[in-house]
Amino acid sequence: MRKITVILLFIGLFYTGLASRDRLVLRLPEIEGYQIVKCDFHSHTVFSDGHVWPDFRVGEAWADGLDALAISDHIEYQPHEKDLPTNHNRSFELAKGAADAVGITLIKAAEITRDMPPGHLNALFLTDVDKLDTENWRDAIKAAYDQGAFIFWNHPGWTGQQLDGISRWYDEHDELLADGMLHGIEVVNSDEYYPRVHQWCIEKNLTMLGNSDIHSTTDMDYNHITGNHRPMTWVLATSRETNDIKEALFARRTIVYWRDMLIGEKQYLEPLFFGAIRLETPTIVRAKRQHVQLANLSDLLFELELVSAPEGVSAPQSFTLQPGHATRIRLGFDKDKAFSSIKLNYVVNNLQIAPEEGLPVSLTIAVD
Amino acid sequence: MRKITVILLFIGLFYTGLASRDRLVLRLPEIEGYQIVKCDFHSHTVFSDGHVWPDFRVGEAWADGLDALAISDHIEYQPHEKDLPTNHNRSFELAKGAADAVGITLIKAAEITRDMPPGHLNALFLTDVDKLDTENWRDAIKAAYDQGAFIFWNHPGWTGQQLDGISRWYDEHDELLADGMLHGIEVVNSDEYYPRVHQWCIEKNLTMLGNSDIHSTTDMDYNHITGNHRPMTWVLATSRETNDIKEALFARRTIVYWRDMLIGEKQYLEPLFFGAIRLETPTIVRAKRQHVQLANLSDLLFELELVSAPEGVSAPQSFTLQPGHATRIRLGFDKDKAFSSIKLNYVVNNLQIAPEEGLPVSLTIAVD
Amino acid sequence: MRKITVILLFIGLFYTGLASRDRLVLRLPEIEGYQIVKCDFHSHTVFSDGHVWPDFRVGEAWADGLDALAISDHIEYQPHEKDLPTNHNRSFELAKGAADAVGITLIKAAEITRDMPPGHLNALFLTDVDKLDTENWRDAIKAAYDQGAFIFWNHPGWTGQQLDGISRWYDEHDELLADGMLHGIEVVNSDEYYPRVHQWCIEKNLTMLGNSDIHSTTDMDYNHITGNHRPMTWVLATSRETNDIKEALFARRTIVYWRDMLIGEKQYLEPLFFGAIRLETPTIVRAKRQHVQLANLSDLLFELELVSAPEGVSAPQSFTLQPGHATRIRLGFDKDKAFSSIKLNYVVNNLQIAPEEGLPVSLTIAVD
Amino acid sequence: MRKITVILLFIGLFYTGLASRDRLVLRLPEIEGYQIVKCDFHSHTVFSDGHVWPDFRVGEAWADGLDALAISDHIEYQPHEKDLPTNHNRSFELAKGAADAVGITLIKAAEITRDMPPGHLNALFLTDVDKLDTENWRDAIKAAYDQGAFIFWNHPGWTGQQLDGISRWYDEHDELLADGMLHGIEVVNSDEYYPRVHQWCIEKNLTMLGNSDIHSTTDMDYNHITGNHRPMTWVLATSRETNDIKEALFARRTIVYWRDMLIGEKQYLEPLFFGAIRLETPTIVRAKRQHVQLANLSDLLFELELVSAPEGVSAPQSFTLQPGHATRIRLGFDKDKAFSSIKLNYVVNNLQIAPEEGLPVSLTIAVD
Secondary structure: OHHHHHHHHHHHHHHOOOOOOOEEOOOOOOEOOEEEEEEEOOEOOOOOOOOEOHHHHHHHHHHOOOOEEEEOOEOOOOOOOOOOOOOOOHHHHHHHHHHHHHOOEEEEEEEEEOOOOOOEEEEEOOOOHHHHOOOOHHHHHHHHHHOOOEEEEOOOOOOOOOOOOOOOOOHHHHHHHHOOOOOEEEEEEOOEEOHHHHHHHHHHOOEEEEEOOEOOOHHHHHHOOOOOOOOEEEEEEOOOOHHHHHHHHHOOOEEEEEOOEEEOOHHHHHHHHHHHEEEOOOEEOOOOOOEEEEEEOOOOOEEEEEEEOOOOEEOOOEEEEOOOEEEEEEOEEOOOOOOOEEEEEEEEEEEEEEOOEEEEEEEEEEEO | OHHHHHHHHHHHHHHOOOOOOOEEOOOOOOEOOEEEEEEEOOEOOOOOOOOEOHHHHHHHHHHOOOOEEEEOOEOOOOOOOOOOOOOOOHHHHHHHHHHHHHOOEEEEEEEEEOOOOOOEEEEEOOOOHHHHOOOOHHHHHHHHHHOOOEEEEOOOOOOOOOOOOOOOOOHHHHHHHHOOOOOEEEEEEOOEEOHHHHHHHHHHOOEEEEEOOEOOOHHHHHHOOOOOOOOEEEEEEOOOOHHHHHHHHHOOOEEEEEOOEEEEOHHHHHHHHHHHEEEOOOEEOOOOOOEEEEEEOOOOOEEEEEEEOOOOEEOOOEEEEOOOEEEEEEOEEOOOOOOOEEEEEEEEEEEEEEOOEEEEEEEEEEEO | OHHHHHHHHHHHHHHOOOOOOOEEOOOOOOEOOEEEEEEEOOEOOOOOOOOEOHHHHHHHHHHOOOOEEEEOOEOOOOOOOOOOOOOOOHHHHHHHHHHHHHOOEEEEEEEEEOOOOOOEEEEEOOOOHHHHOOOOHHHHHHHHHHOOOEEEEOOOOOOOOOOOOOOOOOHHHHHHHHOOOOOEEEEEEOOEEOHHHHHHHHHHOOEEEEEOOEOOOHHHHHHOOOOOOOOEEEEEEOOOOHHHHHHHHHOOOEEEEEOOEEEEOHHHHHHHHHHHEEEOOOEEOOOOOOEEEEEEOOOOOEEEEEEEOOOOEEOOOEEEEOOOEEEEEEOEEOOOOOOOEEEEEEEEEEEEEEOOEEEEEEEEEEEO | OHHHHHHHHHHHHHHOOOOOOOEEOOOOOOEOOEEEEEEEOOEOOOOOOOOEOHHHHHHHHHHOOOOEEEEOOEOOOOOOOOOOOOOOOHHHHHHHHHHHHHOOEEEEEEEEEOOOOOOEEEEEOOOOHHHHOOOOHHHHHHHHHHOOOEEEEOOOOOOOOOOOOOOOOOHHHHHHHHOOOOOEEEEEEOOEEOHHHHHHHHHHOOEEEEEOOEOOOHHHHHHOOOOOOOOEEEEEEOOOOHHHHHHHHHOOOEEEEEOOEEEOOHHHHHHHHHHHEEEOOOEEOOOOOOEEEEEEOOOOOEEEEEEEOOOOEEOOOEEEEOOOEEEEEEOEEOOOOOOOEEEEEEEEEEEEEEOOEEEEEEEEEEEO
């Protein structure tokens, strides 16, 4: 008798959280040679201090449009351990079937959770998390390193460890870097962006990461009410398979996607902008039409600010290109000047190639 | 060293899921003599087949505007029992502190999960859930009864137990009713409304309930994407304390709130409608102004359909009163007739006093 | 002194209604050999019974994503003639400058507004509207014909002329058709779709049109509150220039875009569907993964309903592909059957190739 | 034959723009002794440089929730005069019937449109606008004054007349003030707020006004896309009749409603705040529950910032009370201190009683 009940309930379970809604698909231009693999490398479940069962994270990731996910439960902090005995590999095991079913690449991971320094670090691509459960933090990181892990420092400016919210670099981080045991840092964690960390990544050749560190649900913290998407690390890889993601992370090919902001290298942000934009008035007739029309065919938003226009030409100080919309900007011409072509220099402020440094872009328009 | 870490994380934990957003407050008219206590008496956690830890259900309930909540994990079905050993009272214990902190009345409950008949039944106001873990279903219900429980039958038309989706009444339910062990039925469960059950409640004097039966999260299943609120049972009680809710449930003072629909007795739906509506043109000047303006000051929606108008008067066949909006309806008058006052008879179709039977309302307008 | 004031005000005027917001850009797949030119061939201004000045229609059309617009003021009905003396060419003249400035193709047009039969007819591509202001309706249509106009019948099922809302074909329409003076009909007008007219267009080789017939503003009637776009006729033309639109209209290359519905010929709707959809699981592993994932990269929505699946395979009866989202559909396999490939036959119900006849599509999936 | 056509079209016309949607009803607390009459005293039609016919302004005002409207076409600027011969009283005449039909109080008005100084001024409650069409601006204002008009200065910081956007007070304004010919100023015009003007109104005892100055449509400029409501002047009057609005304007009983901001005197803003808010935890148990819960039952939003808390108590630096939502704020207590009651002093920053000066409010909570 009970058997039948169980089977019927199981069908219900299978659908819940997976089939209840659709998956977001961002319309993005291509970056030649790579797939843009959408990843979140930092999330929690009830096996540490998260609020949900591991397979829920998979359905949520699928709906949010992720291609890959790391569940990175704390090793040293398990508030539910009275009910859920410690097993550091368990959250991965419980989520793997759901991940395979929906085509999400699930990465075995953990959060080494220590006082600052060195603070909290995530290790990805682990084979056995239990080996990281050590007394000394150096042993834990060494254990991850020995498994070939990609290791990154989490939220260096988190007020839980830096009361003033300022990210600080310690000798211990120099030590890890020298030993090849620190490969990246979170430039973005949940609703925080750390400009200092951004600069460190550029100077020290570290991989930039942006993650949700989700404990409750992304609907509660992001999608519902605010309408913001969860933070993501876009990995530029040759495929969405584990090994290719790993290769790309060590090769520092990432873009951090946070609110309307994209953080990354010029070489990757440039094709995103120019692939998204269509100049709909390549030639303007000076006498008749002094507007330039730009369409944004992507699901990204671009905020432009004027750097310089040719002498005798005025152009708007700033404007925004909304996703799926076209915008008209008005040019003014000095009566006494002749132009065959004009080049407008803007920066795209929400595409950041360094702290407070937007992507420079030039728009060239022929004048008839 | 670890101690500090734990304290800091704990602060983070406390806020997650509780402080991350605001609580919905429905603007409703009063029903004299009672508070409208917003309840959901059917929800699940990881302790049966739900996807979240028990305290998450409390933060979610608070945000959704509930005053009272029952966590009703399955007794007979625990897919996570390999990780979480059976303890039927545990989900209540783990949620109680959070409920007290935010002022949610948490009701100790369980779902007796059996084949049909008698199907699944929820027991509320339990003192010890473990006593309901019996081989025979009659013993389980008896154990609940002995604890003074309010017992209701869940989702009688669920396709998991009735492949054709039709609710069926069995001899076993007659037996329970005769023994005073069945007090209500779910007229609404998640995205299903059962008209047959609605009729049974009227005929057999049973309490009408509407619950979410939430397994994932209400953001995923209701608030996000669709914009629908979770199903609720509104209990008309003298306070939101446990005992007063219990008294009201046994006294059958409930309204089921599902999508735009309210299901309940005429005596309770009538003051909701007339308390929400303001007739802004109590007198119309026939020669000049033939429009009647109605404002809806509540957060409810009302769909009206014409039953009858006086001879010689035409009125719109149907119209909708949106929350926080006013609407104008146009009347037509027979030239040869004189009127000092007209009475328009409508039914409010989404306020159901019986299956497919809306609340009858009359609008009386003076004519000058 | 006044001169300065005027100049400053003029700048304000220039921007109002044009620069105050962005232009919607629909992301659509290509239909080989053609541009999809988005048109509305039926609109009104204060020069007949519309509520806005002619140049407002242009800014509105630009914001709504149109490429071409016809202002078609009534010839026989001018409620504002006491203030605005009759000049049938005037609304075109007053809108032309704004249209040129923003790149909208403005088509000179008028609505011949007569009792039924023949009812109301729009004439496009006129050179002098005044010539259509005649006592006899046959003379008016003849005058349009002599100017090489494309002539179509407006809203044949409008309750203003057919109290029961049923479209009726009269001898007068046979006469016009025989004389080559009737080239198309509105299958859609504002919030009405006429299935009978759809059938007539197929049988009598007439061009299908869908227009807004806007009198107030499209924000008031469509964009705001309901969120529906204005009805449009998509013309498949070699460019968006007047002559190419005209050629395409006479050649019957149109698709009507109304709410979520597209109405047109199979040869045009098919590339829209298959160009928008990406099958993300071209091969499924029967043992492991029985879900097929489909992404919709366009801004259109598709509602699919099952026609047939191979024997031994079950597939969902219906599902919806939301714009910018992916969906998973679950297949079931008979245990005893082997498959190397399966072909699922669906109809896309909101892509109508005839009244109540959706576009048939087949999805072929390899099975491993 | 034509007659029938005209009648049928007329029915269509009557409905367009009036019945096509509902009227917004703001849920607001009462201000004792007054009605909150929602007004916009500055709008344009095609009779000056607006884009719509006068009666459209009425339907729009009704939908936006206004109780009273002034159409204030420019006297000196009529870009459409080639088509619409000058008649300064005409836009009022054309809108009056529609206003009576929907219960909008229509106020006869005009905009005296001159270079700075004195700039543009609106005159309300006129009897004959033609008398204001004079060569000299002093004569125009005198003509308004002689009709008993309420006269206010429009957009003193408009960049069309002050290139740097800074509001400047001229000798001419002193002259008008001395002569009793200047009664108010626009503190808000469309998307601009002028802090200097706010200060002038306080110092010089002038009435504060906030108006849309709408030329296109409020859907285009406010409701659609941005979601902002149109700027309004709330007049605290004994009824919504013309004379009572006039009395209240001369008595300076106004509140300006702009975006989320309310601008006015402390005596009027205070009852709005305290009437909207419900303290849901009047007593907190220090040992158990340190959260204070506040519900906002109105359709307004309130942004609070901490001024001071008792020594030994910590309270959040800032928080927002969303319309129709409750919020919890967390208090911290010094272990060594005892409290029987605590008083928290906040300012409501978006309720401005002077430039950059929010309404001070105190919340008193008993401690058990």
